Amino acid sequence: MGATVAELVRAVEAADSKGAMVVAVHHLAAAQDVAAIPTLITVLGYNNPGAAVAAVDGLVALGQDAVPALLEQIDGYNYGARAWAIRAVALIGDPRALPVLLETAKGDFALSVRRAAARGLGTIDWAKLPSDQAPSSQQEVLNVLIGAAQDPEWVVRYAAMAALEGLAKALAAPETQKPPILACLQQVFHHDETPAVQARACRALETLGELADATN
Amino acid sequence: MGQNPQQLVNAQGESLTVDQAIENLRQTADTGLRYYAAWWLGRFRVAQPDAIAALVSALEDEGDRAPDGGYPLRRNAARALGKLGDRTVVPALIQCLDCDDYYVRESAAQALESLGDPQAIPALRSLLAGGVAAAVAVPDKPHLVQPYNAVLEALGTLGATDAVDEITPFLEHEVAQVQNAATRALYQLTGQATYCDRLVERLQEPNLQLRRSAMMDLGAIGYLPAAQPIAATLAENSLKLIALQGVLDAHLRQIGFPQRGLTDEARQVLLLMDELL
Structure with a gap:
């Protein structure tokens, strides 16, 4: 393509239809340049899901470089933008997002946002956190995920099961923290009212070596 | 999840209690409170006899009228009853299929589908009277003369095998969602996978509404080979997850989960769902 980031940014600003916006954001995201971050974040606030998905993809590909600006956006007042920004930090897995993911998984009113936050708590890159902080942070995550396992929405409970599996594999203090995960x-697995959630718990137990895998 | 509504209330931060909700539904002074209470009882699966009785009497409400002459409370009450699993309400819901309000008929048909009682079949079939020729739009309304989608879907779920000949012409109805509903019903009634493949093809439609509709139909019938195409179609993750849950649920029932363990097919669907969270 050969366009500079500045040109790609101008193309987003000049897009005159929802479709044109989606295409322009795709191109900007594909540039994978930190200079695109402010514009990609601005796009999260437009009411254009296609463009927001493309912007989230671009921000997630930029990884930790995008995290500070995303966290700033999450403090803002635009609810739609906030939800997309939470999705992005949940996918990036940077521990700087832990406070917001914990808060969101606990009590956001939108179930898709609670779902994304719960999933994100299972894919934190713990190596980025000083090792002496890991056990206490992981305990907080554990508590919130055990709470999310009681969420009224099946998909949040499902996400909590996936996240508990991820957390169990990354524990700094498995001797004390693994037993409550397995108990949950x-x-x-035995008592949830939604078979898909039971199945996800079952899969997590299989993966953690706690169940005989029936077919393998 | 336990069946303790009080616990759910607290988890949601709602301030209603079961007794209050039932009381709100019984009083007639405030229509807004009644409307919300009917929804609430369904949402929190309050299936105790006094809740059911209050919802059934709300199906005959005359107090809450919409500007278009509709009955908003009846619509909500019918939807709630569909969620509560008490088949004693089936005759009352069948009555609602004759209501003047299209949306009451639609909600009742959907509720009858959820309750799964085949005694609703004759009344549902009667709404197909006149076939495709009669299935036209109501002037100045965003809907057809009958809630064909809901009726066709209910006939499929309720196993109305005698109705196959009446349903088949709706495959050619001009509204794509009606075609989808007929396709879905015919798959359920005949078990022929060619019907599902029509729906899978629809996942490639340029129109988002049609992709969504096909996806939800595939989820509702639990067609396992559709899992990958559902995950790949261009639509919201939230809807894809619901559709995949439907596919997975049907498969889990078939394999006897949780008494029996997971299959590789089930693990594959779980993997697709994980990616969409």
């Missing part, structure tokens, strides 16, 4: 997975 067992509880959901």
